[in-house]
Amino acid sequence: DIQMTQSPSSLSASVGDRVTITCRASQSISRYLNWYQQKPGKAPKLLIYAASSLQSGVPSRFSGSGSGTDFTLTISSLQPEDFATYYCQQSYSARTFGPGTKVDIK
Amino acid sequence: EVQLVESGGGLVQPGGSLRLSCAASGFSFSTYWMHWVRQAPGKGLVWVSSINSDGTNTTYADSVKGRFTISRDNAKNTLYLQMNSLRAEDTAVYYCVRDRLYYDILTVAYYYGMDVWGQGTTVTVSS
Numbered sequence: 001d002i003q004m005t006q007s008p009s010s011l012s013a014s015v016g017d018r019v020t021i022t023c024r025a026s027q028s029i030s031r032y033l034n035w036y037q038q039k040p041g042k043a044p045k046l047l048i049y050a051a052s053s054l055q056s057g058v059p060s061r062f063s064g065s066g067s068g069t070d071f072t073l074t075i076s077s078l079q080p081e082d083f084a085t086y087y088c089q090q091s092y093s094a095r096t097f098g099p100g101t102k103v104d105i106k
Numbered sequence: 107e108v109q110l111v112e113s114g115g116g117l118v119q120p121g122g123s124l125r126l127s128c129a130a131s132g133f134s135f136s137t138y139w140m141h142w143v144r145q146a147p148g149k150g151l152v153w154v155s156s157i158n159s160d161g162t163n164t165t166y167a168d169s170v171k172g173r174f175t176i177s178r179d180n181a182k183n184t185l186y187l188q189m190n191s192l193r194a195e196d197t198a199v200y201y202c203v204r205d206r207l208y209y210d211i212l213t214v215a216y217y218y219g220m221d222v223w224g225q226g227t228t229v230t231v232s233s
Contacts, residue, residue, distance in 0.1 A: 001168070030213075030215075031210070031213055031215075031217065032217060032218075034217075034218075034219045034220070036151070036220070038151070043201055043223035043224065043225060043226060044151060044201075044220075044223055045223075046219050046220055046221045049208050049217055049218075049219035049221075050208060050210040050212075050213070050215075050217040050219075052212075053208065053210055053212075053217075055219065055221065085150075087150065087151055089151075089153075089220070091217065091218040091219070094153065094156065094165050094167075095141065095143075095153035095156065095220075096153060097143075097150060097151040097152065097153060098150075099150050100150040100151070
């Protein structure tokens with residue numbers, strides 16, 4: 001089974017900050033990597049698919065990069081509505097989610 | 107409007123059974139892979155099970171294999187999750203999720219993304 005890890009597990013940031021979250025797979029998954037955002041009490045929302053493709057309707061301040069085992073999600077200028085938990089997920093073999101990264105207000 | 111609506115959650119004793127349903131609307135249900143994803147209170151997302159578009163191929167997380175069964179009725183636009191031998195650790199919000207196939211021009215390849223989620227149904231396993 002493919003295991004996913006994320007770092008950091010949480011971070012505090014201010015509005016306008018550039019934020020980077022890292023995701024690592026236990027084996028190569030090519031670009032079969034998605035990113036989701038979840039706010040408290042709500043269902044997750046797909047942000048990025050295929051490592052770097054922006055889902056329709058998602059603001060361009062979100063971007064993804066990476067391939068193989070190492071991936072990043074970047075928020076170029078954090079907005080108030082971006083405080084949430086972010087999950088990576090592989091779709092190379094079955095599905096596995098990372099443990100999540102909580103982004104809160106500094 | 108594309109929508110997934112789960113039902114069937116509730117309180118059940120350890121060892122008991124429950125069947126979750128997910129009613130799909132606003133899209134061609136029979137052409138999509140579907141998943142169940144769960145989230146225990148205060149915890150992260152965990153993939154539970156997948157089923158292909160015609161119901162002939164299913165996969166399960168090790169934690170539920172042999173106890174849970176995913177199925178679908180494309181005539182009724184409904185996804186199911188039969189949960190048997192329930193344990194306290196199965197307590198969670200269960201989400202029904204659509205898997206969309208994307209074509210990426212950069213890599214000339216197809217990729218899946220979970221693009222539509224239901225609101226979730228809560229399962230509590232407790233005596």
